[in-house]
Amino acid sequence: MPPRSARTSTEAPRLSLRAPSNLTRVDDPVLLDGEHREGELYARAVLDAADLAGITLQECLLQGVSLDGTELRGARFLECSFEDLFAPVFRASRTSWRETSLRGTRWGSAELYDSRFDAVHLDGGKLDFVNLRGARLTDVLISGCIIGELDLTGCTATRVALQDCTVGTLTLDGARLRDTDLRTSSFRTINGIDGLRGAIIDDAQLLLLAPFLAESMGLRVEA
Template sequence: MSLPLFADSSAVVHQSLDRALLAQLQAQADGPLVFEHCSFDGEDLEGIELRGATFRSCTFVGASLARATLTGTSWWRCRAAGSAFELSDLTDAKFDGCDLSNTNWRRARLSGATFAEVKLTGAKFTEAQTLGLTLRESLAVNADLRGLSFRKQTVVGLNLSGADLSGCDFTEAVLVDCDLSDASLKNARFARADLRRAKLGSLQVGDLLQHFKGSIISADQAAELVAGLGVQVI
């Protein structure tokens, strides 16, 4: 099959691709591949090696990329809802404007990876390696983020409502326009975290003592919390 490539012989557009066609493309290319408006929907790409590849407006809905080597890859406006990245190496990967809802990142290597303006609703990051991981301006409602570290990070625009943040480390983090409403906070740490520009939702006294001791909140937030206890603030 003849595949239409750009003049630089490294980009392919408007193709439905499987493992065999990817192997053909890799044999033709001199360097990392670039894909635009390509479909990988439902494909079994377990163990594939595509380090340094760029994906623009591609779809991976329901695809398996388990155990894949995807280091240094770039993903722009891609749709990959329900896909699996278990045990894959995504070190230094960049995801921008992607729909990654209900994806599985169990035990994936995500050190230095960046997720910006993405949808991670229902995503699972169980036991993922996340040293230096950056999440910003993203929707992580009901996501499983257990054990992730945001220590000393400035976390911007992250909707974590309903997310499982058990064991997460927010020590000395600054949360800006983040939503923690109804999140599970078991064993989460917020020591010296600046929460003045975060939405905390309905908290009990026990939550404050257990999870937010030593954190910084605004006077308005404090009044809200006290009012939630049935105490009138004048």
């Protein structure tokens, strides 16, 4: 019988997301930095290279929107839905995301460092490089994504799950993980193996991680 203090289960992300409804469709939107927009639908809009730093979108739906090189530093996305978001360069450092879903996302380089994610679902995207250095992730589910490189250096993650994802390089230097479930996902390379403390993996992943764990401990494995 385990000690009373032992933890015997994993807490999954707590999500109860609802799609925005009763929206006003806005064609050819003109959005300004720092403004607050609520209850709007943007479909197939091209907002490339716009300066939208500090903007707040609340209960909005963005479908097929292009945000290549758009400045979103410090923006806030509250109870929003993003579908087929496209951005070879996604500039969104220090942003806040709350009760928001992203589906079919296509990002080349995503600058999301020092951002905050609370109750967010990222589903079915193809992402080349995701920079989440110093970010705070709480109740986040990433599912069915292909990610070239995921950088979680200095990240704090609580109740985070990667489900059925394929990740090329996972970087975890200085990461602080709690209830972070990596089962069912695959990784080609992991940097900062010490940052895995607090993660949950399966038996197959443990075998694949063995060489990295041995290297981090200075072990020599010889037949």
